[in-house]
Amino acid sequence: MYRAATERYRQFFQRLTGNPPYLYQEQVAEELIRARSVVLRAPTGSGKTWATVAPFLFKRVEKQGGVDRLIYALPLRSLASSLHQSTIGRLRKLADPAMSVCTAARNRRYSPDDPLYITLQMGGQQDDPFFEGDVIFTTIDQLLSSYLFAPVSLPERVGNIGAGALIGSLIVFDEIHLLDPTRSLTTSIEMLDRLKTLAQFVLMTATMPDGVLHWFEGKLGAQGKTLSSDEVLKLPSHATKQRTFTWVPRPLTADDIFRHHRDHSGRTITIVNTVGRAQALFRELRSKAKEVFPTPEILLLHSRFYPEDRQYWESQLDGYFGPNASRSNAILISTQVIEAGVDISGDVLLTELRSAASSSVPDALLGTKILVTSASLWSLSSQQMAVASSSWGPTAINRGLSMPPAASSLARKKIRR
Secondary structure, eight states: OOHHHHHHHHHHHHHHHSSOOOHHHHHHHHHHHTTOOEEEEOOTTSOHHHHHHHHHHHHHHTTOOSOSOEEEEESSHHHHHHHHHHHHHHHHHHTOGGGOEESOOTTOOOOTTOOEEEEEEETTEESOTTOOSSEEEEEHHHHHHHHTTOOTTSOGGGTTHHHHHHTTOEEEEOSGGGSOTTTHHHHHHHHHHHHTTTSEEEEEESSOOHHHHHHHHHHHTOEEEEOOHHHHHHSTTTTTOEEEEEEESSOOOHHHHHHHHHHHTSEEEEEOSOHHHHHHHHHHHHHHHTTSSSOOEEEEEOTTSOHHHHHHHHHHHHHHHSTTOOOOOEEEEEOGGGTTTOOEEOSEEEEEOOOTTOOSOOGGGTTSSEEOSEEEEEOOOHHHHHHHGGGOSHHHHHTTOOOOOTTSOOOOEEEEO
């Protein structure tokens, strides 16, 4: 960007988000404004979402040409819903007449004085099946099925409309490392390759390795941007971050959760491997919470809730663990459903060792948006432990942890990031 445009963008970004842009956010904006695709790797909590949304909104306010809509795709409904709500909330708080918001884009007029249509298209909330909005938050299945002329939310006779909407769009794949390598990722790569001269793309991740990033850059002809260690340490959310991991060679109990919560007197996040285990711990904690003063709020989140129940629990979650949380003294019991980019913060994280079905270290320890100051890794039962130990091989070692002997413990190891 030219110097004058760069300064205008900085001012716009600060009005929009309340903070000046980081250097990497300015660099990404420059690439996007120049109509280039980008492959971005940056740690969680570093502002990747606004790094892509803000340039699109800036070009709209400046009445510049280019892409006509932003399609922001995520692997989970909860992520799409959360980003949709937070973006609308930020723009309405801004109260800029040039960016008045409407959330229903069906049968829009397409007139010069249209408001900014920010829509949500996913299973259970199909507000924009034809991708008519200016900013569309959607899920990967909705995006890819539309590309394949077989949208999950439309009849076959209009199945090609969503695919047509991709032409001339800025398409963002967030949390791309979570896609199934043999299914959704393969289809995404085919779509990116086919449309790379007809649309603009941003692929975003916090954990994807260098080799994969370079492959994507070559495949798409995209500009790569990876934050160096020095750049990461300059981010306010990472500059003074220090975490302590502790290995505990026995199963996690409700009494353990209460004890750790009492010691830190704040917000405790507990991640277990199965829905049944989460439900059992939740019931036990609820029954014992009456004996604790002050009584903590006990919250539960897993993948088997009906939509209306899940929406209720997620609304409660935001008040205690969200970015703008105003309450504390809460305990969250969840499964790995919250490990895929959900933006929450806590003081203590208690997590079980994964079962043999997953050969990786729990994601909660490796770069999700769960921000904690102290984390404990609890073993499974002795029978589960014998099976699970087979999953701790070279993969785990390469990712930064090795399997501790069952009879010993990891000394408190301070990890500075």
